[in-house]
Amino acid sequence: MPAETAGQRFLERILSAGLFEALEAGTRTFMLECSCGNKRDLWEAGGVKAAGSEQRTLARCGVCSQRTWHRKRKKTETERRQEFESGVRGRVYLSSRAWWASILVWASAALVWALPVFLIADVPEPDWALGILVATFFAGWIGPWFWLTTRYRITETTLHVDSGFFHYELDLGRITEVSEQRKSLGMSFAFDTKFLWVGYPMTFGAVLISPQERELFLRELAERCQHLHRVGDELIA
Numbered sequence: 001m002p003a004e005t006a007g008q009r010f011l012e013r014i015l016s017a018g019l020f021e022a023l024e025a026g027t028r029t030f031m032l033e034c035s036c037g038n039k040r041d042l043w044e045a046g047g048v049k050a051a052g053s054e055q056r057t058l059a060r061c062g063v064c065s066q067r068t069w070h071r072k073r074k075k076t077e078t079e080r081r082q083e084f085e086s087g088v089r090g091r092v093y094l095s096s097r098a099w100w101a102s103i104l105v106w107a108s109a110a111l112v113w114a115l116p117v118f119l120i121a122d123v124p125e126p127d128w129a130l131g132i133l134v135a136t137f138f139a140g141w142i143g144p145w146f147w148l149t150t151r152y153r154i155t156e157t158t159l160h161v162d163s164g165f166f167h168y169e170l171d172l173g174r175i176t177e178v179s180e181q182r183k184s185l186g187m188s189f190a191f192d193t194k195f196l197w198v199g200y201p202m203t204f205g206a207v208l209i210s211p212q213e214r215e216l217f218l219r220e221l222a223e224r225c226q227h228l229h230r231v232g233d234e235l236i237a
């Protein structure tokens with residue numbers, strides 16, 4: 001979906017494609033709701049909000065024509081399911097993130113970013129100091145980059161798995177099984193202990209993913225993988 005407002009277009013220009021797509025996916029889990037009851041998808045209303053708690057903002061409502069305080073709130077599970085049932089497909093599923101993984105990622109980034117404080121004090125040349133600053137900035141950013149950009153998307157024939165500089169396209173027809181158990185080693189793109197193991201004929205045997213809104217993800221995947229059938233939270237041949 002293209003950017004719709006100046007603010008969104010500006011972010012599209014300055015962010016990497018992966019970060020921008022993740023930002024849009026996050027924003028689309030929010031609603032903009034007027035006190036008259038009119039509600040819109042926050043992204044389509046031109047807003048941006050990837051995470052965090054409810055906020056209020058002044059906006060003009062297209063239904064009651066008033067300038068009122070609108071709520072920016074998380075969509076309920078029912079609202080997300082209704083979107084799905086009304087035919088929305090190919091949405092970007094962000095990875096679910098366990099609290100311990102969150103702490104690990106940001107604490108290690110903070111540690112790397114803090115390194116110059118200790119290193120620069122002993123550096124004989126000012127040029128080195130700049131080099132160290134730049135190097136540690138990028139090194140520290142690697143974890144959060146994977147963290148923020150890990151996402152999955154199902155199209156008609158393909159499961160796209162993106163994370164940092166990784167991009168995998170799995171041919172849906174060749175997926176052998178989707179299981180809650182790890183059945184072989186695999187490339188992990190899951191940030192949660194509750195993962196899905198996707199069996200696939202590839203070098204590392206499988207990919208591990210952890211989509212938020214797991215139920216909708218599984219329904220969408222089951223629809224597209226006609227050679228598999230769903231049993232509980234798994235797809236088997």
Ligand SMILES: [Zn+2]
Pocket residue numbers: 034035036037038061062063064065066
């Ligand atoms: Zn209104």
